[in-house]
């Protein structure tokens with residue numbers, strides 16, 4: 425059993441502000457910190473801390489942030505299959521307000537150079553049980569990885585974030601599509617019904633499952649809806665916690681879910697397995713929002729089990 429994550433790694437500059445500035449507005453930060461982030465990196469570390477054996481395919485600059493991100497991922501138990509490239513390591517500017525909400529701008533840098541996959545990267549994907557993808561790296565790599573995984577019967581999980589149209593050739597190779605509500609409403613325009621702007625979340629999840637893969641629609645503190653094509657959507661309720669920073673919570677959910685699927689599924693990806701994985705992932709995300717930063721907030725398997733036992 426193993427999980428491969430292909431995706432971005434960023435150095436996150438996090439500004440804590442009373443409220444996120446409106447266009448044209450200047451606000452003063454209460455503090456600033458530099459932490460490890462990037463959706464791919466966060467998901468790889470979340471899967472590793474949830475107990476999976478993880479390989480992370482990534483592009484990093486030959487710079488100090490790249491060295492530091494590689495060292496932190498390795499310290500979390502992730503095996504890196506890293507390209508060290510001439511572009512600087514990716515950077516994200518993040519503002520986090522007093523309600524724990526955030527706004528993020530990413531300069532992809534080195535992440536942009538993760539395009540066509542090489543022989544070693546394809547072999548790692550073919551040998552894995554689960555592949556996890558997001559959309560902070562070029563679409564060519566995402567499609568190539570998904571197709572390599574499909575050819576090898578590796579389960580493919582796509583977190584369609586940041587959102588962009590999904591080519592039919594990619595959708596055909598995806599087993600599980602994870603989106604938040606904002607991303608889901610964008611993607612709904614790709615469905616046959618194409619009239620989901622005002623529909624409720626169950627209808628939205630069902631409409632998205634027309635695209636082919638099973639759909640997990642994350643709802644923040646309210647949990648997640650799991651929808652398998654041809655079945656009624658199922659709500660996995662969220663955990664009641666006081667959030668201080670939601671940055672990376674979606675990534676924690678995706679990584680923890682992948683780890684659980686890696687551990688649980690033996691060739692079948694049924695509704696029950698997805699619900700169990702979503703319950704586990706919801707707990708992991710609930711722990712992460714009670715802490716600051718992306719990577720620093722990701723819980724270990726022991727912390728997830730402990731939270732389960734007392735809630």
Ligand code: RIB
Nearest residue numbers: 434461462463516672718
């Ligand atoms: O999902 C949170 C992540 O988005 C941050 O860590 C930031 O680097 C961006 O990739």
